[in-house]
Amino acid sequence: LFVEAPLAAGSTLTLDGASANYLGNVLRLAAGAQVKLFDDVSGEWLAEIAEAGKKRMTLTVVEQLRPREPVPDLWLVFAPIKRGAIDWLVEKATELGVARLMPTITHRTIVDRVNLERLRANSIEAAEQCERTALPVLDAPEKLAALLRAWPEDRILFFADESGGVPLPEAAAAGAPRAAILIGPEGGFTDDERAAIRALPQARGVALGPRILRAETAAVAAVAVWMATAGDWS
Ligand code: SAM
Numbered sequence: 001l002f003v004e005a006p007l008a009a010g011s012t013l014t015l016d017g018a019s020a021n022y023l024g025n026v027l028r029l030a031a032g033a034q035v036k037l038f039d040d041v042s043g044e045w046l047a048e049i050a051e052a053g054k055k056r057m058t059l060t061v062v063e064q065l066r067p068r069e070p071v072p073d074l075w076l077v078f079a080p081i082k083r084g085a086i087d088w089l090v091e092k093a094t095e096l097g098v099a100r101l102m103p104t105i106t107h108r109t110i111v112d113r114v115n116l117e118r119l120r121a122n123s124i125e126a127a128e129q130c131e132r133t134a135l136p137v138l139d140a141p142e143k144l145a146a147l148l149r150a151w152p153e154d155r156i157l158f159f160a161d162e163s164g165g166v167p168l169p170e171a172a173a174a175g176a177p178r179a180a181i182l183i184g185p186e187g188g189f190t191d192d193e194r195a196a197i198r199a200l201p202q203a204r205g206v207a208l209g210p211r212i213l214r215a216e217t218a219a220v221a222a223v224a225v226w227m228a229t230a231g232d233w234s
Contacts, residue, residue, distance in 0.1 A: 002124045002135070003037050007045045007061050015057045023049070023057050036065060038133040043067040068133045072231040073178045075100040075155070076223060079185035080111040080141060081215045089216040090119045094126035094136050096223045097231065102180075103141040108187030114141050144193060148200055155180055157203045158226065160218050162188050165205030168222055172206075172229040179230060181222045183215050 001022070005013045015023065023029045031052045037059070038044045044065045051058040076093050080086055080103045093101060101123070103114050120138050127135050151157065156176040158168060160183050165171075172179075182197065189197070197203050208221050227233055 001035055001037050002128055003039055005039065007037055007039045007042055007047075007064075009045075009061055009063055011061045012050065013047075013059055013061070015059065016055055020053070020055055020057045024052055024054060034062070035059070036131075037061070038068075038127075040133070040135045041068060043069075044131075044133045066133065071099045071132070071134050071136075072097050072227060074098050074223065074226055074231060075102055075180035076183070076219060077102040077104050077147065077157070077180050078183040078219055079104055079106045079109045079215065080114045081186060082111060083115075085214070085216045086111070086114075086119065087122050089219050090122045090138075091126040092216075092220045093223055094123045094132065095130045096220070096227055097132070098136050098223055099134075100137040100139065102139045102147070104144050104147050104182070105141050106144045106185055106193055107190045109185045110187070111185075116140060145196065148196060151200055151202060152178075153202070154178055155202060157182055157197070157200060158206045158222065159197045159203050160184070160208055160222050161194065161205040162212055162218075163194065165207045168206040168208055168225045169229055171204050172226050176226075176230045179226060181219070181226060183219045183222065186215055 029049055031049050033049045035047050036044055037047050046062045046065055047059040048062055049057055050060050076098045123136055155178045158181045198205060208218050
């Protein structure tokens with residue numbers, strides 16, 4: 001379970017709201033039961049329920065189970081897509097180990113606002129399910145042009161280009177310890193955007209097979225391929 005409070009052996013914390021409801025009413029845990037907590041700072045800890053109330057739980061932190069693990073240094077830059085699909089994309093990218101989620105507004109992005117609270121909640125829930133102890137960073141949306149202007153020197157940008165490119169497994173096999181994947185919106189990139197992205201020295205136009213994938217499918221396929229070739233699936 002993710003908790004905002006910093007965790008330390010012997011500390012006690014009080015949970016209420018959704019967390020208390022989950023432990024008390026969904027898992028129906030009573031005093032004495034043990035749970036695993038993580039705070040996205042100090043790793044995963046074993047905690048014991050000291051008092052179990054309907055709306056409030058008091059827990060005592062017992063011991064650290066594992067440190068906060070390093071996650072593969074992969075950023076996922078994606079044009080926000082419609083609700084449902086974007087929720088699924090965030091959940092899958094979190095499960096697959098993405099370090100940073102960067103919603104990016106492109107010319108054909110049809111979504112006019114991104115609900116970051118909802119996406120953060122999805123990401124936390126996915127991290128709890130897949131037992132990540134480090135949450136992905138979730139950025140506020142940024143325009144593509146601004147993102148390209150500030151792009152870091154040392155980070156390869158695999159640009160999933162539906163109009164064609166080097167097959168991603170080949171491009172990723174060249175090794176890219178710090179990388180990013182860029183996925184367009186339902187309507188794809190404009191020619192001007194394609195030219196601006198390809199003008200970036202760090203950009204690599206990549207293909208994800210011969211078919212036109214939905215943006216969320218392309219995101220998950222690209223992340224999985226990068227993780228399997230340049231990342232760490234040991
Ligand atoms: N409307 C565009 C078209 O029909 O050509 C397709 C956009 S596609 C639905 C959304 C995004 O997924 C694209 O911008 C691209 O980033 C990625 N994508 C989809 N299929 C791809 C492929 N075969 N190779 C590389 N990227 C792909």
